[in-house]
Amino acid sequence: MTNIRVAPDVATLARQAADTIQNLANTSISQAGRFSIALSGGSTPKTLFQLLAAEYKQKIDWKNTQVFWSDERCVPPDDADSNYKMARETLLEIVPLPASNIYRIKGELEPADGATQYDETLRSYFHDQLPRFDLIMLGMGDDGHTASLFPGTDAVNERQRWVIPNHVVSAKQTWRITLTVPVVNNAANVMFLVAGTGKAERLKQVIQGEFKPNELPSQLIKPTDGNLIWAIDQAAASLL
Numbered sequence: 193m194t195n196i197r198v199a200p201d202v203a204t205l206a207r208q209a210a211d212t213i214q215n216l217a218n219t220s221i222s223q224a225g226r227f228s229i230a231l232s233g234g235s236t237p238k239t240l241f242q243l244l245a246a247e248y249k250q251k252i253d254w255k256n257t258q259v260f261w262s263d264e265r266c267v268p269p270d271d272a273d274s275n276y277k278m279a280r281e282t283l284l285e286i287v288p289l290p291a292s293n294i295y296r297i298k299g300e301l302e303p304a305d306g307a308t309q310y311d312e313t314l315r316s317y318f319h320d321q322l323p324r325f326d327l328i329m330l331g332m333g334d335d336g337h338t339a340s341l342f343p344g345t346d347a348v349n350e351r352q353r354w355v356i357p358n359h360v361v362s363a364k365q366t367w368r369i370t371l372t373v374p375v376v377n378n379a380a381n382v383m384f385l386v387a388g389t390g391k392a393e394r395l396k397q398v399i400q401g402e403f404k405p406n407e408l409p410s411q412l413i414k415p416t417d418g419n420l421i422w423a424i425d426q427a428a429a430s431l432l
């Protein structure tokens with residue numbers, strides 16, 4: 193099921209996303225004793241992470257929450273571009289989440305080695321079965337990419353491996369490590385978080401335009417047995 197949810201502003205977008213995360217965490221933990229979430233990178237999630245660390249610090253069972261990433265830049269964990277660093281500083285070191293519940297993508301390694309290590313982490317956690325995250329969070333770039341599945345790159349067409357390194361010329365960080373489409377589409381829930389007028393034109397193309405996945409990789413995200421939520425603010429939704 194696809195749900196397009198438009199919030200009037202970024203603060204409301206963050207609050208609605210935090211409520212979704214709280215509800216999914218409560219359901220997953222009550223049913224299975226744990227909640228697996230893959231965080232998205234970039235700048236959009238920062239407001240959400242700060243809200244989770246503040247008003248949701250006591251509302252979510254962080255000790256049974258398992259934190260992964262949808263993708264990572266190939267930089268050290270203390271680098272300004274690290275998705276892990278942003279999440280650690282705004283959320284993970286504030287909420288009572290055990291360090292053992294954090295499954296960082298090791299961007300400091302050679303890209304292929306970092307991808308292999310994260311693949312092994314997923315195989316261990318998901319017992320060698322295709323990972324089925326309770327929630328995968330995604331952003332969308334103004335070029336239509338998501339995670340580190342950038343237009344025209346081989347990563348867009350990868351259907352066997354779960355995690356791959358991707359050489360990305362367009363992005364500032366030339367090497368990334370990313371979950372692949374099969375893993376994302378096997379999630380129970382996928383939530384895009386998209387904000388700002390800069391995304392409006394591309395979002396219209398992705399959601400309402402011609403299916404051109406090699407140019408618009410975000411169009412490939414269709415959970416096979418799960419829910420897709422487009423959590424967007426009014427600015428990004430202005431052309432829909």
Ligand code: 6PG
Pocket residue numbers: 232233234235236237262263264265275330331332333334337338339340
């Ligand atoms: C990353 C992300 C990437 C991001 C989009 C949107 O590592 O950069 O995973 O897919 O979500 O590029 O980024 P912004 O939120 O900064 O616009």
